[in-house]
Amino acid sequence: MPELPEVEHAARTLRRLALGRRVARVVLDGRARRLFRPDGPAAVAAALTGARLAAVDRRGKQLLLTLEGAEGVVGLNSHLGMTGKWEAGPRWSPGGTGGSSGSGGSSGPGAPPLPPHVRAALLLDDGSAVHYDDPRMFGRLRLVPGARFEALAEVAALGPDPLHDGIDAAALATGLAATRRPVKVALLDQGLLAGVGNIHAAEACWRARLDPRRRADRLSRAEVAALARGLRATFRFALAKLDGPDIEYIEAGGDNPFHVYGREGARCRHPGCGGAVRRVVQAQRSTFYCPRCQR
DNA sequence: ACCCGTGTTCGCTG
DNA sequence: TCAGCGAACACGGG
Numbered sequence: 001m002p003e004l005p006e007v008e009h010a011a012r013t014l015r016r017l018a019l020g021r022r023v024a025r026v027v028l029d030g031r032a033r034r035l036f037r038p039d040g041p042a043a044v045a046a047a048l049t050g051a052r053l054a055a056v057d058r059r060g061k062q063l064l065l066t067l068e069g070a071e072g073v074v075g076l077n078s079h080l081g082m083t084g085k086w087e088a089g090p091r092w093s094p095g096g097t098g099g100s101s102g103s104g105g106s107s108g109p110g111a112p113p114l115p116p117h118v119r120a121a122l123l124l125d126d127g128s129a130v131h132y133d134d135p136r137m138f139g140r141l142r143l144v145p146g147a148r149f150e151a152l153a154e155v156a157a158l159g160p161d162p163l164h165d166g167i168d169a170a171a172l173a174t175g176l177a178a179t180r181r182p183v184k185v186a187l188l189d190q191g192l193l194a195g196v197g198n199i200h201a202a203e204a205c206w207r208a209r210l211d212p213r214r215r216a217d218r219l220s221r222a223e224v225a226a227l228a229r230g231l232r233a234t235f236r237f238a239l240a241k242l243d244g245p246d247i248e249y250i251e252a253g254g255d256n257p258f259h260v261y262g263r264e265g266a267r268c269r270h271p272g273c274g275g276a277v278r279r280v281v282q283a284q285r286s287t288f289y290c291p292r293c294q295r
Numbered sequence: 296a297c298c299c300g301t302g303t304t305c306g307c308t309g
Numbered sequence: 310t311c312a313g314c315g316a317a318c319a320c321g322g323g
Contacts, residue, residue: 003301034318061302082302083320117320136319138302154303181313188302199301261301284315286300 002061002080004162004195005238010078010086011058014065017088017130018122022052023067024094025123032119032137039143047074047143048122059149060158060194066147075147077155081138089121089129158194162235167193169221169228176216176224183219183227184212185283196231198285199261200238204230206260209270211294212287213280260288268293 026045028036036044051069058064063078078084114121120132120141132141149155160171175192176183186192187201196204205212207230210223219227241257256262259269264279268290275292 006301079302082300135321136300136302138318138320140303179312185313190303197301283313285302 002082002084003197003200003238004061005200005235005242006085007058007061007063007080007195008163008239009242010080011056011063014053014056014063014086014130017086017128018053018124019056020053021128022125023048023050023122024125025049025092027114027121027123029114029119032134035119035134035137035139036141044076044120044141044143047071048076057149059155059161059164060190061197062149062152062155062158064144064147064149064155073147075144075149077140077142077144077149077152078132079140079154081134081136081140083136084132084134084139087131087133089118089123089131091127092123092129093127157191159189159191161194162196162231167228167231169225172228173219173221173224176219179216181216182213182282183210183216184287186216187231188283188285193231195235198287199258200231200234202261202288203234203258206230206270206289206294207233209293209295211291212282212289260290263288 026048028041028045030041033041039047047069048067051067051074053065054068054073055066056063057066061079063080065076065078067074067076078086115131117135118131118133119137122130124130132139144152159175160166160168172193176186179186184201184205187196187204188198190196202212204227208223208226210219210227210230238257260277263277266277268275268277270290270293273290273293275290277288278291280287280289
């Protein structure tokens with residue numbers, strides 16, 4: 001799920017579903033231990049239970065939740081990894097035996113069973129629920145005491161956020177000039193610009209008509225400016241898609257909404273180009289581009 | 296069975 | 310000293 005547009009979408013989803021609500025119960029997949037590093041499922045469940053969701057923020061691909069509990073303010077840092085998503089869960093009834101959410105966070109007596117791949121269920125005080133779904137478990141849910149997110153190394157290391165700070169071409173040029181790596185690989189560095197991932201790095205290069213294999217430190221100012229525009233455009237495009245009715249994206253049989261990503265062999269969509277999209281591998285990741293118009 | 300995958304971290308190397 | 314590279318993580322889908 002995760003590049004900046006989808007993480008932003010996740011933040012909006014969480015605000016819509018849960019902002020201002022109290023977490024009445026927490027049910028966690030106790031086997032998904034790596035997801036709850038370093039606190040462990042039990043500590044996460046204990047910290048969240050009874051707390052009210054006061055804020056949902058995002059920096060790059062990092063989701064930053066602020067909760068107010070009996071013990072004071074606690075932060076929850078959610079990273080979606082490769083396949084994480086937040087979604088509405090089924091309604092629930094408090095009734096039951098009060099079968100605690102506390103005992104290790106795993107589903108105890110009376111706890112509703114979690115659907116496959118749902119690693120965490122937050123049961124809210126109005127009978128609604130939100131689920132964190134993550135089949136591959138590359139994501140992370142960790143506590144941040146006092147919601148002091150700046151104390152997290154992964155947050156402190158982030159570069160400017162495209163939505164909060166904008167994309168400054170001069171700053172981008174400075175960052176790119178500092179590395180000899182290929183430009184598409186350089187764009188994946190979260191310290192350069194927070195939130196760029198494999199899809200949008202390739203899409204931005206395509207929009208800038210820039211060969212993704214070019215050395216980052218050898219781009220002209222005009223090329224970096226075009227890249228900055230390409231990044232703004234591809235993020236804007238994806239966010240509009242996510243706001244729209246067809247959220248299916250690339251999975252679940254949904255149409256591929258991208259211009260080069262996942263389109264190996266297809267025709268380049270730049271007017272009058274007609275080149276064939278090619279796939280190469282850079283830094284162990286697929287890169288898609290049009291050899292004809294991307295120079 | 297085999298290959299691929301929207302991300303990140305870690306250890307090694309030159 | 311450190312930029313850059315490749316393996317590893319874990320699981321489902323084509």
